[in-house]
Amino acid sequence: MRQMLAVVGVLGLACVAGCGADGGPVATAPSPASSSAPPVTPSEPAGAYTPPTSARSVPVVRTTPTMLSLSAAGTKYLQITRPYNVALERFEKAANENMSLTTLQARAKAVAAANLAEYGALRSTVWPAKVSTQIRALAKADAAARPHWLLAAAADSKSEMADHVQRASAAGGKSPSTQIRQLLGLPKYNEKDYS
Secondary structure, three states: OHHHHHHHHHHHHHHHHOOOOOOOOOOOOOOOOOOOOOOOOOOOOOOOOOOOOOOOOOOOOOOOOOOOOHHHHHHHHHHHHHHHHHHHHHHHHHHHOOOOHHHHHHHHHHHHHHHHHHHHHHHHOOOOHHHHHHHHHHHHHHHHHHHHHHHHHOOOOHHHHHHHHHHHHHHHOOOOHHHHHHHOOOOOOOHHHOO
């Protein structure tokens, strides 16, 4: 059925657009009701065709984002990393309190979503050169951990989930967060700030 619709659609477009580009009369398919209908000729003289104009009437201005100052970078870093840190602490708390598998799955899914958001924000911000290498390493650690958090969210048992969480931690490696905080003049990570 879709192939038939595609064929009819292509034929319809060919009839509307005209098959020739020589400026001569436009040929149309005969109507099924009347096969003896006279051919249709264009009402405008040849060469009077005006191509459609672009729908965009406002010029597009592309700007290059400016690099953050160290002070602004510290504020931005805390803003970007907070949701992921909160999600991690909520997951850890639920696991420590032996909450249900369903609750842990939901928390693992929230961790994966926050991880993805952090990754995107870290990569789209122009960081000062002093921390750019460490920020790239943190984004890479986020990307490595994310698939394991998604698998943890889909785990069928708490033991399977624990395996995936352990792999997420190992895949992330030794995160450069501590070094980033030092370079930006931020206080050390304190889980109480995120629970």
